[in-house]
Amino acid sequence: MSARVLGVRSVEIEMTDPDRAADFFSRVWHLQEIARADGSIYFRGTGRYHHILAIHRAKTVALQRVVFDAANRDAVDRLCQQVRAKAAHCEDPHPLKGPGGGYGFGFTDPDSGNFAVVCDVADHADAGDIKDRHRKIAHVNLNVTNVKASGDFLIEGLGFKLVDESGPLSFFHADCTDHSSIVLGKAAKPTLNHVAFEMPDLDSTMRGAGRMRDNGYPIEWGVGRHGAGNNVFAYFAGPEEFPIECTGEVQQIDDSYVPHGPEYWKWPPGRLDQWGVTPPHTARWKRIQEMVPFTPGAWRL
Ligand SMILES: [Fe+2]
Structure with a gap:
């Protein structure tokens, strides 16, 4: 049976003014800023994922990547084999350095869009619903x-x-x-x-x-x-x-x-x-x- 991703963990986006976007996503959209690193800003929802949105600075607005969640390293390794058979670009799974860490790999889809599969991220223990806040x-x-x-x-x-x-x-x-x-x-x-x-x-x-x-x-x-x-x-x-x-x-x-x-x-x-x-x-x-x-x-x- 083939390995399966568990869903979308996060999206990473590029904005010309990350600070202004950050004000929107916390004050109006009701995410919670969780980390800043190398000029990028990270937000969590109320669910377990360490972050669900990362905003990076760039010259134009763009979708940098969509990140999928996997159950464990074995699932990541198996998913990498499945993806590699079909993707033009696919790197080896490796430890991740950014906020939350983890283990995963990046790859492209048939339209050259950027995706990743990760696991072992430092997720949150408090993951209960809070009214008016996105999960x-x-x-x-x-x-x-x-x-x-x-x-x-x-x-x-x-x-x-x-x-x-x-x-x-x-x-x-x-x-x-x-x-x-x-x-x-x-x-x-x-x-x-x-x-x-x-x-x-x-x-x-x-x-x-x-x-x-x-x-x-x-x-x-x-x-x-x-x-x-x-x-x-x-x-x-x-x-x-x-x-x-x-x-x-x-x-x-x-x-x-x-x-x-x-x-x-x-x-x-x-x-x-x-x-x-x-x-x-x-x-x-x-x-x-x-x-x-x-x-x-x-x-x-
Ligand atoms: Fe929709």
């Missing part, structure tokens, strides 16, 4: 040039399962109970669509959306409840227009889950969510959901 990354939605090729890479390299396909989007389930951790959609160029952060309950999700509006960040799409994944959503242009989603009540599944195709997930005309309340997304959201590229060549940890 973790719920999912990362990526625009890829070939959904079949990138999906096969997730399945054969990292042990994901394809759980649902709803029109433009394919949902990939990791070795956990969350419906999906990676979502793929087709685009002309590989970019980040958005990063979703998970609130512990419905009211926290809605208040998170309200807190954004209070602070001058209008809702670009939402609020509503998605079909696949059943999660409540509100989408925003964050600092430097970085596309982020505040989400909650993500569907929890097990091996008995029955995937569905695009016909099942089709909405009646004019409807965009289960409740029938969200208006269409804004032109700004359309623009920024295909705006952020991966940092070229940054695949080594």
Whole structure:
């Protein structure tokens, strides 16, 4: 049986003004700054992961990498063998020096995006929910040039399962109970669509959306409840227009889950969510959901 990642542990992003972004992510978005090192700033959610977001300084906004969690060193080593068989670039697993440490390796996907698999990070013992604070990354939605090729890479390299396909989007389930951790959609160029952060309950999700509006960040799409994944959503242009989603009540599944195709997930005309309340997304959201590229060549940890 192939080794499987447990989900998305963290995303590392690049911003032109990390201090300003840090103020947003702690004061408005409600993450907790946990470390600063070499000019980079690290944030935790309320879950166990040492950090779920790292902000590095750069000349333009970019997604540096998406980091997957693995159970232990044996799983990391096995995942490396699986990835290496399919990736253009894949380094050997090694001890990690950054905040939280750990053991892992970096690699590229078929679109030359940067990813990593890590374990043995100095995670937190206090991991209980706190209202109005995000637990973790719920999912990362990526625009890829070939959904079949990138999906096969997730399945054969990292042990994901394809759980649902709803029109433009394919949902990939990791070795956990969350419906999906990676979502793929087709685009002309590989970019980040958005990063979703998970609130512990419905009211926290809605208040998170309200807190954004209070602070001058209008809702670009939402609020509503998605079909696949059943999660409540509100989408925003964050600092430097970085596309982020505040989400909650993500569907929890097990091996008995029955995937569905695009016909099942089709909405009646004019409807965009289960409740029938969200208006269409804004032109700004359309623009920024295909705006952020991966940092070229940054695949080594
Ligand atoms: Fe999403």
